[in-house]
Each structure stands twice: as C-alpha cells, then as structure tokens.
Amino acid sequence: MRRSDAEVFARGVRDAVPIMLGYFAVSFTLGIAAKNAGLTPFQAFVSSLTQASSTGQFAGYMMISSCASYAAVALMIFVANARYMLMSCAMSQKLAPGTPLRHRLAVAAYLTDEIFGLSVTKPSPVNPYYSYGMAACAVPGWSVGTLLGVVAGNVLPGNVVDALSAGIFGMFIAVIVPPARGDRTIALLIAVSMAASFAFSRFNPLGISSGTRTIILTIAIAGAAAFLFPPKEGEAGE
Secondary structure (H helix, E strand, C coil): CCHHHHHHHHHHHHHCHHHHHHHHHHHHHHHHHHHHCCCCHHHHHHHHHHHCCHHHHHHHHHHHHCCCCHHHHHHHHHHHCCHHHHHHHHHHCCCCCCCCHHHHHHHHHCCCHHHHHHHCCCCCCCCHHHHHHHHHHHHHHHHHHHHHHHHHHHHCCHHHHHHHHHHHHHHHHHHHHHHHHHCHHHHHHHHHHHHHHHHHHHCCCCCCCHHHHHHHHHHHHHHHHHHHCCCCCCCCCC
C-alpha cells in the first residue's frame, strides 16, 4: 500500500467511527433476533461479517425461524438487498475511470447505506482505500455487536430478552417514520404494506408460509409503487 493510500485509508477509518458506534448499538439488537432464530454466536458473527445489512439479515433470521427453504431465504435476502446493486452502480461513477475491477468489486462488497452516503459526499474521484478504511472500522463493530447480542440473549433472563427483541422493531420504525412524515406516498405504501401483511396472515387458504408471503408482498408492493409513483425528475439522485 502506498503512503498516500495509507493516509486515505486512515481517514476512512476516522470518518467511520460514528458509523461503527451506531452499528454496534443496532446490531446488538439484531443479535437478539439471531438468537431467537436459533443461530450460535459464531454463525451470527459470520452472517454480519459477510452481509452487513440489517434488513437482509433480519429477513433471513425471520425466514430461518419459519424453517424456510434455502432457496426462499436466498431469494428474500436478494430482494431485501437489491438496492445495493443500484448503490454500487452509482458508486462506480465516483471512482476513477481506470480503477481496476478488483477494487470495484471490493468496494461494492461492503457498500452499506451509511458508507455509501458518506462516500458520495466526497469529491470525485473517490479513492477505493477510503471505502476500505470505512469498512474496516464499521463492519467489525457491526459483527461484534451481533455476536454479543446472541451471547446476551443466551445469558439474560427471558423477560429481558423479550424486551430487547422489541428493539429491532423500534429500529425499523425509526427508519420508516421520518420519510413517511415528509412524503404522503411513502406513508400510504407503509399503511398498505401493514394492511396486506395482516390480511395475508389472517386469511391464507393456500397455506403459504410466512417467508414466501413476505417475498410475494415485497415484490408486489415495491413493483406497484415503482410503476404508479415513479420518482419525479430531479428526485432520483436525492
């Protein structure tokens, strides 16, 4: 590693410290969900280390709990994480034109929402080592937090674990409420999603599993929303 790359790497590590602290708190709660799904601390650690996606991991844990097939789990995680393909395409435009493919793939591998958000604020071209530095700081915090969440779930009293389990839902509420308050379309889609999920859970004559039901609703509602409410010109990059 050249000295200039090392300096950029160190800057990425420094800038990612707040992200790492936030990841640790959130992933601890995610670890409780992993424990409830039957994962060991090591399995939860590896799942966070290789994925680093709260939505994808929670969807995976939920489907593991329902004894879904490997194919169903893979499809659900693919759908939940599909946005990262778009982020990777956008991030590739921030890299220098001559950036080798190996660096592009490595940057995409750990391109989380927060790392992407911080990277795109930097002037182009972005040095891949800046993303490496952020990932080197943030992802271990996410992985260790998940591991400790599973460990805590194994040693804490049941009522405490139940209380902590509700934290993951609080995290998702914190994700959806701010944009819903500023956009009626998003608020409507959230309401439709909740109503459809409740209806399918109560009226399910075909006996569709909860995991498959989640996949169907996710694809159907997201697809309908993209068709009926396409982003206006100038909003797509915001």
